[in-house]
Amino acid sequence: MNLLPFGVALWLFVVGLYGIVTSRNLLHQIISLSVVQASTYVLLLAVGYRTGGAAPVFADIPTSRATVDPIVQALTLTDVVVGATVSALLLAVAVQIHKRTGTLDPENLRRRPES
Amino acid sequence: MTIRVRRVVFLIGVGLLAVMLARSVGALPHFGAYRGPYGDVVSRASVSERHITDVVTAVNFDFRGFDTLGEEFIFFAAVLGVALILRPQTDEGVGHVIDCATGRAVPPTSDAVRVLGLGLTPPTVLFGIYVVVHGHLTPGGGFQGGVILATGVLLIYLAGEFDDLHGLYSDSALERAEAVGAAGFIGLGLLGVIAGSVFLDNVLPLGRTGSVFSAGMVPLINLSVGLEIAAGLVLLLTTFLRQTIVLRRIESPARRP
Numbered sequence: 001m002n003l004l005p006f007g008v009a010l011w012l013f014v015v016g017l018y019g020i021v022t023s024r025n026l027l028h029q030i031i032s033l034s035v036v037q038a039s040t041y042v043l044l045l046a047v048g049y050r051t052g053g054a055a056p057v058f059a060d061i062p063t064s065r066a067t068v069d070p071i072v073q074a075l076t077l078t079d080v081v082v083g084a085t086v087s088a089l090l091l092a093v094a095v096q097i098h099k100r101t102g103t104l105d106p107e108n109l110r111r112r113p114e115s
Numbered sequence: 116m117t118i119r120v121r122r123v124v125f126l127i128g129v130g131l132l133a134v135m136l137a138r139s140v141g142a143l144p145h146f147g148a149y150r151g152p153y154g155d156v157v158s159r160a161s162v163s164e165r166h167i168t169d170v171v172t173a174v175n176f177d178f179r180g181f182d183t184l185g186e187e188f189i190f191f192a193a194v195l196g197v198a199l200i201l202r203p204q205t206d207e208g209v210g211h212v213i214d215c216a217t218g219r220a221v222p223p224t225s226d227a228v229r230v231l232g233l234g235l236t237p238p239t240v241l242f243g244i245y246v247v248v249h250g251h252l253t254p255g256g257g258f259q260g261g262v263i264l265a266t267g268v269l270l271i272y273l274a275g276e277f278d279d280l281h282g283l284y285s286d287s288a289l290e291r292a293e294a295v296g297a298a299g300f301i302g303l304g305l306l307g308v309i310a311g312s313v314f315l316d317n318v319l320p321l322g323r324t325g326s327v328f329s330a331g332m333v334p335l336i337n338l339s340v341g342l343e344i345a346a347g348l349v350l351l352l353t354t355f356l357r358q359t360i361v362l363r364r365i366e367s368p369a370r371r372p
Contacts, residue, residue: 002147006140013136014129021125022118048154051147056158056170059252059325063162069154070161070170077175078186081258085193088351092200095358099204107118 005046012039026094026104030087037083041076048072165317166324167251167333175256176333176340180315184300187340191297194347201354207362224274232274239267247341251330257337261344268349277360281353289350296343303332303339 012035019032048069054061056070098104144150161173175183247260272280307316322329 002145003140005146006143010133010136010140014133017129018125022122046146047143048149048151049147050149053149055254056154057168057254058158058162058170059168063159067154067158067170069149069151070157070174071154073171074174074179077171077256077258078182081186081190085190089193089196089200091355092197095355096200 005042005049009039009043009046012036012042024105024107026097026106027091029106030090030094033090034083034087037079037086040079044072044076044079162324165330165333166321167330168325169251169253169255171254172250172256172333172337173330176250176336177317177330180304180336183340184304184315187297187300187343190344190347191293194293194350197351198354201358203362209361224276229274232270236267236270236274239270240264243267243341243345247337248327248334250337251333252325252327257340257342258344260337261341262348264341264345265348265352268345269352272352272356277356280356284349286350286353289346289353292346293343293350296339296341296346299339299342300336303336306332 016032016034016036016039019035020029023029023032048071050066050068053066053068056067056073058065094104097109101109103109157174157178158170161167161170161177165173165177167173167177243260243262243264243266245260246255246263247257250256250260268280268283271283304315307318308314310316310318312318317331317333319331319335321331327334
């Protein structure tokens, strides 16, 4: 039984959370969130994997050939798009925060009475 | 809460979480022993009933098309949100357009980067169009191809200056292209309703499997999504680049009430 892909997903999830919780820089936090999201890609693709399965593209293989699950791959595509949009929005907020307060450190943000 | 306290609380919580996740992973089917029937059912159905050879595209743009419509509008809303958050503020104006990082002037683009960037732009754009158009045959589709198209445009910025890039298009043209892409998806979905079926039903002729002009509405939806993603991403890039390159604060940073 090969647990490595699930272990990788779990590790990415946990290590990304650690980055979010302890980071002192908003950009680093956003990248940590991307790492958490990457764990979901790994998990989805691992769940749908079939040993010896081909890619679910029947342009050059017969339809009788066993393939990996196309549904989780489609879900991963949705996941990637959502991840990219979340990152874009958060980065925009980070740009504005830096312009307004001159800092990207969440600790300093909290101590500012005017912000 | 200090960093130290927060770290201890986090470690306790994440330890519990890791134990639970590890237990649930143990209950999953073994890696490589995928046994769900749905993937196989969809694989057979997409080729025989929809003439689509890339099953991932079949799932996204046909069987699950309505969800992809929502996904596209997530992207649409995010681009709107970024444009709104990063709109020029009242105390900002258009400064001298110059690449600079923290007051340090950036050296001019080297000839090698210039030649490579401009040389790579046409093949990248062509490849993007190829990926969009062949989404129903081989891996690809509107989302992937749209990102590649936007990369081609970004290469122009890398090879030159922001003004070169921004001289190519206006923001309103991009916004229109994005809106047309988003509306195109809905319009294609309404074709199903007009034909007397349901929203997003694949009502166009399916054609010969393996041909570019096959799979009914899927290539058209891919084109529409590709247009929206490419325009939206270029709009995002332009918005972010304008923040660092064009916009400058006019007055001294005022304390806002």
